[in-house]
Amino acid sequence: MKQYLLSIYQPAGEGLPDPEFLAGVMREIGVIRDELTAAGCWVFGQGLHAPETATVLRPKGDEVLVTDGPFVEGKEYLGGFTVIRAADLDAALEWGRRYALATTLPIEVRPFQGEG
Template sequence: MTRYFLTLPHDSATEPTMASMQEFDPAELAAVMAAVDEFNTALKDSGSLIYAGGLNPPSTAKTVDATAGETRVLDEPFVEAESYVGGFWLIEAADDDAAVEWAAKASSAVQSRIEVRALQEVPEN
């Protein structure tokens, strides 16, 4: 089984958070949260879920650089972009097609696009 990283992009201009989501229409928010819960339950029940989580926005990030022998800590993301990874699922799937099927279900649940990337595997000697 291959491990896949399914990521949920968020808009950098608005940096949505759990707190800001409270401003959404309560019925729409409840429907999305129920759909995500149903999706997460299906992943767990299938044995495909390894881990899932949400990330705080880039404005809270620290970039640590110790490459020059001295540690520098910058209060900023390592890259600025129009969108960023706001949440993710780490799953196991038989192949790319199965991972894409899970991503389609995630996309439907969260009402957003989902990126699918396989994790690199250690080469066999």
């Protein structure tokens, strides 16, 4: 089975949703994770801190410039990710659909290089 990255994008500038809504999202994500694990498809996943906690390293000649914050300003940022194993892109997309419905956020599904 190939591995796929499911990237969860959050709108920039918005705080966390209300606790009741977030609790429901987290419950549904837990159900999906349990099903991925039972199917032998779960590899790894985790949420990320806000983009302003990032440190960016940019090569400049023989030096590396270290700056705070995201690489590019945008309307969305990577808020978390999950790595899964799936038989093919269609199967990975189905898991991605489940995450999109559970989180109400855009999900990018991308295969890793060098596999099958």
